[in-house]
Amino acid sequence: MEERSLRVLEFHLFLQGLQAYASSEVGQALCLALRPASRAGEVETRLREVAEARDLLELDGDIPLGGLAELRPLLHQARAEGTCLPSQSLLQVQSTAVAAGNARRFLQKSERPHPHLEKWRERIPELRDLHEALHSAIGPRGEILDSASPELRRLRREILLLRSRIRNALENLWEKEDLRKVFQEQIITLRNDRYVVAVKAEFKNTLPGIIHDQSQSRATFFIEPLSTLGENNELNMLLQDEKEEERRILLFLTDRVREKSGELKQAVEVLGHLDLVFAKAKWAKACRGTLPELNGRGYWRLLGARHPLLGAKAVPIDLRLEPGQSILILTGANAGGKTAALKTLGLLTLIAQSGVPIPADEGSEVAVFGKVFADIGDEQDLRENLSTFSAWVRSVAHILEEADEASLVLLDEAGGGTDPGEGAALTMAILDGLHKRGAKVMVTTHLHLLKAYGAVHPHVANVSVEFDPETLRPSYRLLYGLPGESHALLMARKCGLPAEVIRQAYSYLGEGEQKTSQLLQSLEQTQRELERKLQEGEEARREAENLRRQAEILWHQTQKEKEKLLIQLREETRSEVQQAREDLRLLISEFKAKGRTDLHRLGREIQSVEERVGDWAREKSEEGGPSGAPGALPASDSPDAGLSRLREVFAQRSAEKPPRPPKRGRIDYSIPSPKREINLIGLRVEEAIPLVDKAIDEAFLGGLKELEVIHGAGTGRLRQAIREHLQDHPLVKAFLPGGPGRGGNGVTVADIGPAISSRGDQRRSNKAGAGDKP
Incomplete structure (x- = not known):
């Protein structure tokens, strides 16, 4: 690009505005030196970098580049062996190393990908060792710290103690009676790095010592007393040793900087470029710039x-x-x-x-x-x-x-x-x-x-x-x-201009010029009218489009509300159905429990009646009484025969009674078809027992004679618990282990029917025998 064209287009004024957004002197110099690229690929890369920097500005704020200094001149100065950089220059190196670490961490913590800036982050050198060496030796104002070396710490401690000793000695002079009038004022100061006291001019020969200076008014002489001459000499020697140690430290640190010269130059270049990129992003944000x-x-x-x-x-x-x-x-x-x-x-x-x-x-x-x-x-x-x-x-x-x-x-x-x-x-x-x-x-x-x-x-x-x-x-x-x-x-x-001048000017215009001017004005007026109508049409189109979008949004909102209501209705219906099922389940469970209790009670009553009827039948048999009277029970030793007759009597009496009207609120439910076996393998005792009771109830109500309870051999714990439970079950006459082909000791076969007390000993014997089997 020609510099003349850049100047004519005031490109330099843009660069000055861009410079204000840079954080360092390095970045500012790069802003002023910026020139347009002439290749599309380079332009695209530059724009992508700025787009990523602008994204980071929105997410994490500005990149931390505080402390970045232009190190290249002093690095050039430190090339020669034996060069000793001053502490202020080393402080700039330290602050640049800090900026490099801060910039690397800033770019690394971003959650979004920024591939162009990532390439620059990878080029930032690692300067932690150099930073630590400088940080332990150079203070924030450029002073050399006591921690720079053990020798420097020792020398400064001795200097501090010696200074205190000299001051105490000089203060003691003020206390002497014969010297009080000699001193102009009680102050201790330094002249030529030696401690002196202020003595009145007329007493300059009274206090033995060396005159180092006098005031402008010549009324005061600054004298080093002979009593502190040796200590001042010792102090000067220590101060000289301190300077030599400080120079040795600076030489050592300069050598470290020289070793890292390449990395430091690279750090300045990379951080300077990042400063330029972020300055572009901040400038673009301020002027609401867009990526073309x-x-x-x-x-x-x-x-x-x-x-x-x-x-x-x-x-x-x-x-x-x-x-x-x-x-x-x-x-x-x-x-x-x-x-x-x-x-x-x-x-x-x-x-x-x-x-x-x-x-x-x-x-x-x-x-x-x-x-x-x-x-x-x-x-x-x-x-x-x-x-x-x-x-x-x-x-x-x-x-x-x-x-x-x-x-x-x-x-x-x-x-x-x-x-x-x-x-x-x-x-x-x-x-x-x-x-x-x-x-x-x-x-x-x-x-x-x-x-x-x-x-x-x-x-x-x-x-x-x-x-x-x-x-x-x-x-x-x-x-x-x-x-x-x-x-x-x-x-x-x-x-x-006066109106007559304007009229005269129009008269000088040729007819062709006037017609051309009028034609152009007419065309311009027509163009404005067309632009106006086009704008009105565009506004109408935008309004119609806006109404269409609003209607579409409203339709979508209606659909969402409809779906929401349907979902809500489904949930409420599902909840109600589930609640109804739960209520029904509870009612059925209560009814079953009540029925099971009634069955148990009925079994006990039947057992009691059978015992009484059996006794009565035996008595009548012994007496030879009639046995064919209506309602009479057969004189038989068989309890089964007596039970059958008892059921007939109950059935006959129930038929003679008129049916009761159904109670209001009664729930009818069907009893499922009874199963001839129940498999309990894998269940715990507390899970199996209720299932056994339920299966026995259903078998009894369904008229089954026996029920196979499959519990497996296993440890025997489940088998033993089930058989102990069956011993006292009112609807189990007896039970035996499964025979050959029926599962052996892994199955218990229960004889279903009300338990009979007259055979209680036999039941207990059977149950005991079954329980004793392994």
């Missing part, structure tokens, strides 16, 4: 572009050169913003190629140019006796010589400073030459011929700055596809 898209086809599309040096006063404009176009001719009123637009395009291009986000809206696009040429303003050179036009011609000649397909050319007021016809003809020829070389051009002008040139060439775009003839004020908006009128006479009237 890059293209290699030479066109640009800057949306809402703002000149970065104008701050809040900058008016956003849209700058674009479409594919297939190579020249943009900008025309319009004086003070309408043409030159500002030209500079905005040039400066934002330079900023983007420097790797800095530009103050423009999202979606902006820039081209990467290898060369940028700018001829803006009055470049006449009085020393070479060149007029404005001559200076312009010389500048354009240089541009034609250097321009190529990777060039951006910016020309302000092309063809000015000479005859309008000749100036326009020359400018058109220059534009033809630049087009043939493949350069992209933006030019501002007031010449009508150049406006016509733009209308007849497809690769040329006419653009004008909007101007309101009623208010005589520019809006600074750019109108594409329409050349602009200069409105020179209107502006002259606004600036205060």
Whole structure:
């Protein structure tokens, strides 16, 4: 990039603003030395680095680079053996080593990936050993610490004790009666690194000692008493030893710095670059900059572009050169913003190629140019006796010589400073030459011929700055596809020229000029009207789109509410059903428990009746009484026969009684089909016993004669517990181990039916026998 073009586009003022965001002198120097890159890959890398730095700024704040110093001059100084760097220089090395460690940790702790900055983090050298060596020897103000070496600590301790001894000796002189009048005042001070006392001039010979100095008024002499002469000499020797030890320490530390010279240079370069990158990110954040898209086809599309040096006063404009176009001719009123637009395009291009986000809206696009040429303003050179036009011609000649397909050319007021016809003809020829070389051009002008040139060439775009003839004020908006009128006479009237002068000026305009001016004004008015209607249509479209989005959002919200209500209803229904099932389960459990209790009670009652009936039957049998009377029981020794007859009697009596009406609130449930066996293998005793009871109940109610309880052999604990439980079960007559083919001792076969007391001994014998089997 040519320095002249950078100066004309005020790139240096941008760099000065960027410099303010750097944290160190190294970063500030890099900001001022920043130049645009000319290769798209390098520009892309620079922009990616800044994007990552901006992300880190939002997440973790600014990178800690405090203490980074420009070490390269002092490292150059320390190259020679025997060089001794001062402690202040070593303090700068120490602070730079601290900054390197802080920066490395800062970049390492980020949770998001930042691949471009990660490469720079990996290049930060490890300087912990050097930092620790310097930290233990150099204090925060550059002083050499006692901890720098054991010898230095010893010397300073002796110096401190000796100083105290000397001061005590001098203070004792004040207490002597014959010397009190000698002293001007009771102060002890140093002259030539030796302790002295202040003595009145008239008594200078009274106190034996060495005169080292006197006051400006000559009223006071500073005398070292002979009594402390030896101690002062000893002190001077210790002070000399201290200086030699300090120099030895500095030499040692300088050697350590020399050994790390390469790493320190690399640290300064890497940290300086990071400072530059984060300065770019902070500048972009302050001006609301965005990352532009890059293209290699030479066109640009800057949306809402703002000149970065104008701050809040900058008016956003849209700058674009479409594919297939190579020249943009900008025309319009004086003070309408043409030159500002030209500079905005040039400066934002330079900023983007420097790797800095530009103050423009999202979606902006820039081209990467290898060369940028700018001829803006009055470049006449009085020393070479060149007029404005001559200076312009010389500048354009240089541009034609250097321009190529990777060039951006910016020309302000092309063809000015000479005859309008000749100036326009020359400018058109220059534009033809630049087009043939493949350069992209933006030019501002007031010449009508150049406006016509733009209308007849497809690769040329006419653009004008909007101007309101009623208010005589520019809006600074750019109108594409329409050349602009200069409105020179209107502006002259606004600036205060008399009305008769303006009328006279209009009379001098040729008919063709007036018609051209009127045509351009009419076209401009039509363009504004079309722009207004287009804007109204766009606003209506946006409003309709906004309403559509709102309706879509409302529909989605309704769907979400519907789904939410359905889910809630399902949950409530599921909860109610579950509660109902739980209530029903509890009722059934209660009913079963009650039924089981009734069955047990009934079994006991039947057993008692059987015992009484058996006794009665035996008595009647012995007496020979009738046995065929209605309701009489057969005289039989068989309890089964008596039980059968008892059941018949109960059934007959139940049939004679009218059925009871169902009780309100009664719950009917079906008894499941009884199972002939139950498998309890793998269950614990407390889990198995309730299942055994349930299976016995169902078997009894279902009319089964026996039930196989499969408990397995195992340790025998489950088998023993089940058989002990069956011994006293009212619905189990007897039980035996499973025979061959029926599981052996791993199965217990229970005979289902009410237990009979007349065979209780036999049941107990059977149960005992079954329980004794292994």
